[in-house]
Amino acid sequence: MALIGQGALILALLLAIYAAAGGLFAGLGRDRRFLTSARNALWAILALVVIADAIFLYAIFTHDFSFKVVADTTSRSLPAGYMFTAWWGSQAGSLLLWVTILGAFSLLALRATRRALGELQPWLIMVLALIGAFFLVLLVVPASPFVTQLAPADGLGLNPSLQNPYMAIHPPALYLGYVGLAIPFALAMAAMIAGRTDARWLVASRRWTLASWGFLGIGMLLGSHWAYTEVGWGGFWAWDPVENAALMPWLVATAFLHSVMVQERKGMLKVWNICLISGAFALSIFGTFLTRSGILSSIHAFVSTNIGWYFVFALAAVLGGAFGLILWRLPLLKADQRIESLVSREATFLFNNLLLVGLAFAVLWGVIFPLLTEAVGSVRETVSTPFYVFFVVAFGIPLLFLMGVGPLIAWRRASLKQLRRSFLWPVAAGLIAGGVMIGFGLDSSWPGVAAGSVCAFVTVTILSEFVRGVAARRSIHGENWLVALLHLIGRNRRRYGGYIVHLGVILFVIGAIGSSAYETRAEGLLKPGQSLTVGSNVLTFTGVEKTRGPNFVERGAVLNVTSDGSNLGTLKPAKRSYLREQTTSNEVAIRTTLTGGDLFIILDGIRGDGAVQIKAFYKPVVGLLWIAGFFFVGGVILCVWPDEREARRILRRYAEEPLPGES
């Protein structure tokens, strides 16, 4: 079976190389036969990869430990649900998942570009097949899922930290994001090779970019939630290189989503957009490289094989190829118009881009700093949280401010008189919020006050947009409030979907500030009967309780929680010993209050005589972080939702005369 799997992957690799060549011949020779043949090859690649997936999953579910990867990542006592997630629990398995997603997406992308972009298809196939070939080389040579061994009696099991629903969904969500960025990148490269300078590739890639960006964002949020509840140190983001690996392409993709709007309206920033999407994809590859090459010390474990060099090559190819194509096509990529006024939406988006790219660069700097210092000097140095937090605050607060400015400012040129009217209430809200925060003693953190004020400013901006839009519809169409609102959102999905996403960002920022800048903390050693006070909560330790689970033994500290006299129940932070894996995990106890704050308790240690070391936090409004996720998803879905009228409008332009390559 393993042989069939390996054979299927080798065959898929050969097909990928063929498909790339076929695309090239189809593009150069303008021969439809090669295009069809290459497209068939892509289908065959997907079929072969699915066969490999099936064999791999079958081996996992039948506990076939002669597969080394299966033995390393599963065990007989692993719960059934997590056996499926063990697919991406290993390096080889996750690469297999990557290639499967890429194969499916490539075919979808071909289908989506039938109308008005048929000319790009040969080049699209070539670029996507080359990317696929790279990952297949990894699967065939250094990271094969089908390496066999003498089967041991039982496998090593899945890391207990991963046996958690969030860790089940988090990697696939991230992969959908990482791989998804390949499509807009390939479209951009194909458009440049074909010399197409119209915005059609942008429009076609928009949904892909949005969806990928959405998946990356949700993946990061899920990972944060896992870190908060499962890893349990009290935070949700550790600025670990692997976390940053997802953040960097996400930031650049955010910039791209905004600057694309400028290109669509004004025909500007063409080169910048191609640079952005190439950068996003390159960072996606870089991110994959970070999690697998062992170069940096981080939370995620690495295998220090030479797989790193494969990725260096891929990164060089992506950046070199993009750069070369841009240079070649530079004469075609002239802007149609220019920025006329700094007080315009274009300028706002441009500054937004500079801040986002600047932040991505700062994060990148922090990530590769150990490599740089080691290369230059002899001692490796590293930066940690304060470095990243500085830039998040320094660049993030202006960015947040721009988020409020953008909707209120017109394209091309905004009049100052109008701006004064539009900004009156939002600025007032910001100042009032700032004053209120200072009044409540929240000026212990100045970034907190600044961010809070700006959040109020932006919120009022966004709400005023909804109000104005509804009012305008009512005066023009005479609809009632609800109908007007629904029509407003339905007819302007991207704009209002975007506003909903922005609201999600605001919630996230408030949750992040509340839970970090304004948390209260207490710790102590407690004997039975003793208490610890954190904020307005009193935790009284009553004793240690022992329980057994399917594959672990748990010892917990039972704590009675009271607040202002009223009893809030018991919490039991615990330590769990996993028998098979021989590790101990921390199980934190979290109690969410009605105001969205969390009482967060960690059991740090149990003394021989039954005393316990407890660390407790009170984190205000931290729940907003997770609620923000719903706004985020809702907004993205709204933006991505197909709009029949818009599609017809765009296609009409291309249908006015028959265009080549339409199949």
Add this chain to the structure above:
Amino acid sequence: MSDATPATPDGPKPGIRHVRLVIALAVASLLGTFAVYTAFADSSIPVLGVAQASTGYDGQKVRLEGKVTETSGDAADPHGMRFILQDNEHAATMPVEYHGAVPDAYRVGRAIVIDGTFKNGVFTAIPDTLVTKCPSKYQDKATTSTSSGSS
């Protein structure tokens, strides 16, 4: 942004230079912030193996990498958790005293990373900075307990 002739028929507007200047200033200020911060803020610490740390870094805050060879106690004990850290490549060892959360994957034989200062023959760790990493398996996501200074 590429150079181009503007679409308006009467040539480049005088405002264009002004716009370009401000954009250039914006880029410069971002770079400047970055440069000033990285130059002046004490934001980085050396990452050392056990063998390197015992010489010449007394009293300095460093990040130590090594393998746990012996361990005793936990956060509940008066001296916290004590363990011996061995260099990943050489035989040099160092005793470490640690208070704070212990990540899930911690055990004897694990490679870890920890922040603190080396003083009087003992590495006194900064609380909650213990990070484990498992070089043998990709999927063993080691857990971290970063300092409460993190957001």
Add this chain to the structure above:
Amino acid sequence: MIAALVLGLIALAVVVGVAWPLVRPASAGDQLDPFTEGQRRRLALREERDLALGALKELEVDHATHHIGDEDYAELVADYRARAAEAIRKLDAEQGQPG
């Protein structure tokens, strides 16, 4: 041995599926027409026209929601109308030409 047989069969199926389109000789219908210069120009003009028309619509919305004052609105509307008209005029001139 079974593995080799299975793989062989799969490989055969794949090769057939992929080579099939190439087996028959090239005919006129197989030419993927290149984008001519004329088509490129016209597409660019249509895009310019649609950009101007789209901008006019957005201007209307922005004016209705009080993002733009009356003076700026009048000036920008005149400008976009001129651009749209120019693009349409050029397009009409192009239609008469071959390519």
